[in-house]
Amino acid sequence: MRPQNHPFQLPNPSQTPIAKQPKSPVMAHEMQPKLNVQIADQLSKIILKTPKGTRDYGPEQMALRLAVLDKIVAVFKKHGAETLDTPVFERKEVLTGKYGEDSKLIYDLKDQGGEILALRYDLTVPFARYLAMGKISSIKRYHVAKVYRRDNPSATRARYREFYQCDFDIAGQYDPMIPDAECIRVISEALRSLDVGPYTIKLNHRSLLDGIFAACGVPSDKFRAVCSAVDKLDKNSWSEVRREMIEEKGLNEANADKIGTYVSLFGGTELISKLRQDDELMKHESAVKGLESVELLFKYCHILRVTDEIIFDLSLARGLDYYTGVIFEATLTGDDVGVGSVAGGGRYDNLVGMFDSKNKSIPCVGLSLGVERIFNVLETKLSERGVKTRTTEVEVFVATAQKNLHEERMKLLSVLWDADVKAEQFYKRNVKLLAQLQYCEESGIPLVVIIGEGELARGEVTLRDVASRAEVSIPRASLIQEIRKRLAS
Numbered sequence: 001m002r003p004q005n006h007p008f009q010l011p012n013p014s015q016t017p018i019a020k021q022p023k024s025p026v027m028a029h030e031m032q033p034k035l036n037v038q039i040a041d042q043l044s045k046i047i048l049k050t051p052k053g054t055r056d057y058g059p060e061q062m063a064l065r066l067a068v069l070d071k072i073v074a075v076f077k078k079h080g081a082e083t084l085d086t087p088v089f090e091r092k093e094v095l096t097g098k099y100g101e102d103s104k105l106i107y108d109l110k111d112q113g114g115e116i117l118a119l120r121y122d123l124t125v126p127f128a129r130y131l132a133m134g135k136i137s138s139i140k141r142y143h144v145a146k147v148y149r150r151d152n153p154s155a156t157r158a159r160y161r162e163f164y165q166c167d168f169d170i171a172g173q174y175d176p177m178i179p180d181a182e183c184i185r186v187i188s189e190a191l192r193s194l195d196v197g198p199y200t201i202k203l204n205h206r207s208l209l210d211g212i213f214a215a216c217g218v219p220s221d222k223f224r225a226v227c228s229a230v231d232k233l234d235k236n237s238w239s240e241v242r243r244e245m246i247e248e249k250g251l252n253e254a255n256a257d258k259i260g261t262y263v264s265l266f267g268g269t270e271l272i273s274k275l276r277q278d279d280e281l282m283k284h285e286s287a288v289k290g291l292e293s294v295e296l297l298f299k300y301c302h303i304l305r306v307t308d309e310i311i312f313d314l315s316l317a318r319g320l321d322y323y324t325g326v327i328f329e330a331t332l333t334g335d336d337v338g339v340g341s342v343a344g345g346g347r348y349d350n351l352v353g354m355f356d357s358k359n360k361s362i363p364c365v366g367l368s369l370g371v372e373r374i375f376n377v378l379e380t381k382l383s384e385r386g387v388k389t390r391t392t393e394v395e396v397f398v399a400t401a402q403k404n405l406h407e408e409r410m411k412l413l414s415v416l417w418d419a420d421v422k423a424e425q426f427y428k429r430n431v432k433l434l435a436q437l438q439y440c441e442e443s444g445i446p447l448v449v450i451i452g453e454g455e456l457a458r459g460e461v462t463l464r465d466v467a468s469r470a471e472v473s474i475p476r477a478s479l480i481q482e483i484r485k486r487l488a489s
Contacts, residue, residue, distance in 0.1 A: 053153035053161025059391035076142035086126040100321040119148035132355035138172030158373040169366030181300035202313040211287020231319035399436040401452035
């Protein structure tokens, strides 16, 4: 079926003069060459490329992607999450005012039936809208779907305008830092299951950052703007961030330099002790509250056995406006990896209340895995090792040794499919046996069932192990049992 809004459309006879229905068959025949010329002319002007910031994924890439997503979802399910879905677009008013400076990256859509719409920027804000609409006070959910950002794409850093996010969130009124620590554990489990190499999970707290900004003389109405600038330290040097604070955010040089002394600090629990000795910082209640939360989080992470993977990093800011508490971000640390963060998240206690008529807030904490960057890393690793990804899950290939046995192949395929065995054949009636066996080796199909006239006469089949090329005769009645036994081993 032709997609809606396709750039090329056939002329509509009711709208295009050249295609008006003629009164006689002769006239219709005369008009057809002109119509064909018009279509060919339009086709010749189409530029065959994907839109900027997007890409196609072939069978080998999709096999890898689906395997990655399956592993991530398995981790989410292990932690008791249930799934939901939301529309790919939202009313624009739902999205605006939630992302700070990144709001400029929202993809606007035209007025559709009286509604001003936009493509979703992430999965978190639609989730908060869903909670508010449904009056849901507690849920643990995961959501795997595409999001859209009108960003400046970079294929080398796996930065696209259309990409998948894998979100895991815990909503509800619970005791401090218990769900937050579990989110960090979920990130750790997901990255370990994907075997992406060494990684570090940075963490910080928005209240502590606010306390630092206050101690450095930043006006409260500039906290979020300064936070957005600090968030760029993972991509830009301190001198560039400092210049942005002074020239664009309006800070004086002394305040900016004082911020620099803080955001250069990182470590473990010893950093908490060091900050508590900072008398100026401890004058601010938000800083005290933030440090207490980070200390409790470290305690719970130790219990959950992820302390060795986390680092307390004061340069971590997470630029989105809706974060209110702990924030975290995972980055790969291998020497050959340069894709940036592969996961991030934090606490956002006030976001749901922004959609509630009575401003009723539902505390939430969640994470998002940036799977596009993970895909790139795994693709590179497989390519370097020369590993070919299987693009199908076929377990058995049905082959014939002589001509005119294609109907026997089809009969056996029906038996295999009825037993839920993944099987296929060639669609030509007569194919050389060698070609069939070579196909199985190239495709990684583990087993071949061969039918010949001798096998048919004896009520048997020949079962071939593709890897070892060993063959054995099997009675047809015990074929399914033998296949299952071999596949299990």
